[in-house]
Amino acid sequence: MNFFHYMSMKTIKVIRILFFTIALIVFSNCNEDDISSNSNAELVTIGDNDYRPDFHFTPQEKWMNDPNGMVYYAGEYHLFYQHNPNANIWGPMHWGHAVSTDLVNWQQLPIALYPDNLGNIFSGSIVVDANNTSGFKTGSESPLVAIFTHQNPANNKQTQSLAYSNDKGRTWTKYENNPVLVNNDKADFRDPKVSWHEGTQKWVMSLAAGDEIMFYTSTNLKNWEYKNSFGKNVGAHGGVWECPDLFKIEDENGQETWALLVSINPGGPNGGSGTQYFLGDFEGESFTSSQTETLWLDYGTDNYAGVTWSNEPNNRNLFMGWMSNWSYAQNVPTYSYRSAMTFPRTLHWQNSNGKSIIISKLPTEIIYAIGGKIVENNNAANRFELLNDETLRGGKFYLETTLDFSDINEAKIEWGNKSSSVVINYNKINGELILNRQESGYYFNNLNSNIIKCPYVLPVSNQLKINMLVDKSSMEIFLNNGERSVTALVFPLAPFKSLEITANEEIQFIKQIKINKLTE
Numbered sequence: 408m409n410f411f412h413y414m415s416m417k418t419i420k421v422i423r424i425l426f427f428t429i430a431l432i433v434f435s436n437c438n439e440d441d442i443s444s445n446s447n448a449e450l451v452t453i454g455d456n457d458y459r460p461d462f463h464f465t466p467q468e469k470w471m472n473d474p475n476g477m478v479y480y481a482g483e484y485h486l487f488y489q490h491n492p493n494a495n496i497w498g499p500m501h502w503g504h505a506v507s508t509d510l511v512n513w514q515q516l517p518i519a520l521y522p523d524n525l526g527n528i529f530s531g532s533i534v535v536d537a538n539n540t541s542g543f544k545t546g547s548e549s550p551l552v553a554i555f556t557h558q559n560p561a562n563n564k565q566t567q568s569l570a571y572s573n574d575k576g577r578t579w580t581k582y583e584n585n586p587v588l589v590n591n592d593k594a595d596f597r598d599p600k601v602s603w604h605e606g607t608q609k610w611v612m613s614l615a616a617g618d619e620i621m622f623y624t625s626t627n628l629k630n631w632e633y634k635n636s637f638g639k640n641v642g643a644h645g646g647v648w649e650c651p652d653l654f655k656i657e658d659e660n661g662q663e664t665w666a667l668l669v670s671i672n673p674g675g676p677n678g679g680s681g682t683q684y685f686l687g688d689f690e691g692e693s694f695t696s697s698q699t700e701t702l703w704l705d706y707g708t709d710n711y712a713g714v715t716w717s718n719e720p721n722n723r724n725l726f727m728g729w730m731s732n733w734s735y736a737q738n739v740p741t742y743s744y745r746s747a748m749t750f751p752r753t754l755h756w757q758n759s760n761g762k763s764i765i766i767s768k769l770p771t772e773i774i775y776a777i778g779g780k781i782v783e784n785n786n787a788a789n790r791f792e793l794l795n796d797e798t799l800r801g802g803k804f805y806l807e808t809t810l811d812f813s814d815i816n817e818a819k820i821e822w823g824n825k826s827s828s829v830v831i832n833y834n835k836i837n838g839e840l841i842l843n844r845q846e847s848g849y850y851f852n853n854l855n856s857n858i859i860k861c862p863y864v865l866p867v868s869n870q871l872k873i874n875m876l877v878d879k880s881s882m883e884i885f886l887n888n889g890e891r892s893v894t895a896l897v898f899p900l901a902p903f904k905s906l907e908i909t910a911n912e913e914i915q916f917i918k919q920i921k922i923n924k925l926t927e
Contacts, residue, residue: 455743458898460878461803462777462925463730464513464748466503470495471746472736473598473650473712473729475502476519476533476553479719481575484510486727486748487519487553489530495745496737499560500527502553504576510751510770511777519579520555520570525586529565530598530650531555533576534610534628535718541628543571551576552628554612556597557586565596567614569628588631593617598650600714601628607691613651613667618644620651620669622692635693638669643683643701645674650682652714653689656724656756656765664756665689666724666765667696668704670712672733676703676861678854679734680711686756686763704765706861707842707894708732708854709881710749724754726767730881730894734854740898749894750876750883759890760864766889769876774805778923787811787915791908793922800904802879803925808908809918812869818910820873823847823903831884833871838864840886842895849898863891870918878925 459465469492476487483506490503502520505513520528533553536543543550553570566586570579590596598615604624612623612631619638623631638648652668667685675681682704687696704710705728713728728749731739736746752767759766781798784791791808798804799822810818812835819832829847833840842859844851851857863886865871874885884893910916 455741458741458880459744460747460881462511462878463750463881464505464727465746466490466744467515468495468744469493470497471503471729471744472497472731473530474714474727474748475530475555477714477727478533478535478551478576478717480535480549480551483508483575484716485533485551485576486513487533488748490518492518495742500529500558502528502555506576509776510773516577519576520553520581523557523581525557525566525568526559526564527557529556529558530712531567532600532714533717534601534603536571536628540610540626541569541571543573545573548573548575553579554599554601554628556599558597563594565593566590567596567599567612567631582629584629587629588612588614588623590616595647595649600650600652602654602717604691609691611653611691613653615647615649615651615669618648620648620667620694622653622694624692637667637685637694637696641696641698642669642685643671643674643681646672650712650714653694654715654724656686656754658756658758662756664763665694666754666756667694668714672711675708675711675732676706677708677859679708679732681705681708682711682713682728684765686765702764704754704767705892705894706859707884707892708734708851708859709896710892710894713749715754725751726754727751728894730896732851732854735851738852739896740849747881750878752883752889752892755889757890760866764890767885767892768889769874769883769885774876774923774925778805778925780921781924782920782922784917784920788917788920789910789913789915791906791917791920793906795904796906797904798922798924799906800902802877802899802903804877805923805925806873806875806877806906806921807923808920809870809872810908810910811916811918812865812871813916814914815910815912815916818871818908818916820875821905821907821909822877823899823905824901827899827901828903829882829897831873831875833863835865835869838862840884840891840893842882842884842893844895844897847897848900851896859893859895861886861891861893863887 472489491498504516504519567588568585569582650670672680710728840861876883
């Protein structure tokens with residue numbers, strides 16, 4: 408995944424000065440109840456540490472975008488990522504590297520892949536070559552083989568190359584005969600996602616090529632044969648297609664189908680970047696789908712270029728995306744580092760209101776392991792208030808609530824302080840959830856006036872279950888067990904320490920609520 412718009416350092420300095428000026432004006436007019444004078448950290452919450460999440464991956468420093476090469480091997484989840492180690496904006500791409508055993512605590516390792524004479528290191532994937540089909544094995548470990556895009560900065564020519572590791576991903580050797588796949592006519596030819604197809608006993612590569620996905624096969628990861636393409640006349644085409652991912656997906660009864668994820672920029676459901684998906688069939692060479700409408704994996708503005716882990720030990724479709732948007736990613740108010748990843752989530756297939764969809768679920772066992780209950784109420788109520796709460800002030804909590812819309816038409820959740828907040832509003836008549844971050848602090852320029860819309864029609868039960876994971880500068884919202892998800896960044900200028908849930912009628916509608924405090 409690539410970005411060819413460069414912003415001058417002079418422009419960045421102007422934006423920073425303007426932002427700090429606005430912040431000072433805001434603080435000078437804030438109510439005493441909004442900003443405590445007990446500590447500088449609370450007085451001015453625009454520093455990197457105030458915004459850096461605790462449970463979402465961030466680079467130690469400098470720029471990060473797409474997740475790459477996500478693979479599980481020998482007890483470790485590997486995360487590689489697009490990385491510019493020299494600046495906090497996009498630049499010559501490297502592969503950063505981190506590992507985790509629990510998907511929460513990450514150990515950052517040295518950069519895995521550096522640019523070379525063939526170009527910069529764009530997005531790609533990693534497979535465990537357990538049968539040594541590549542012939543790269545030299546020791547007792549199965550080789551990890553990275554398939555990635557080389558991008559020549561002189562002419563933007565994009566080719567596919569290999570690198571391999573025989574020491575559990577700690578060191579990498581580039582294949583001496585790179586590149587292994589070239590093209591002569593496409594400007595965009597990148598982001599290979601490779602997996603093993605058991606039926607044909609071949610490796611399958613899904614490759615983004617402009618406004619379509621091309622499929623190649625190989626027996627050894629070195630020699631690739633083109634098979635078919637998909638996407639010319641289906642789905643959203645508001646921008647270039649990127650970062651594909653092809654995998655089997657199951658419903659709750661174990662029935663399988665195939666899913667193809669395709670990121671697109673611009674053209675997302677709420678502007679800028681977004682990820683669409685297709686459900687269909689794949690026999691080893693071509694993907695087909697009868698889908699007629701565009702389906703989005705996430706309606707928020709901040710979940711892009713995500714893919715699933717290879718060799719996942721629990722056979723889950725475990726997904727992680729880049730938690731930002733190209734419309735403003737280089738301008739957000741963090742400076743020592745830029746960007747975070749979404750929290751890992753699992754993808755499932757489900758029939759909802761007569762339609763086949765992908766649902767996204769947080770692995771709640773991980774959430775509960777890092778949190779402690781602070782509020783739980785299973786008695787029906789007509790409103791909920793948690794005011795001036797120190798846990799909310801810290802900006803790290805997990806909310807679960809079920810709202811009954813049988814006798815109401817509209818309800819909202821507001822997290823904020825007396826001068827600013829972010830509001831989540833659901834309207835049953837319109838069949839729409841709206842996340843409004845206009846008054847949340849930092850203003851995300853050039854994107855829908857900070858109004859994020861998510862269409863969703865309630866089931867016949869009129870029940871809306873909302874799960875929301877908050878981690879300092881991000882909100883990940885899941886409706887009715889993941890039938891819709893909305894991921895959004897929020898950068899408050901002062902701590903948000905109150906949470907309210909209200910409806911348009913004074914009627915008992917809150918069926919259940921639980922808030923878990925999340926600890927480091």
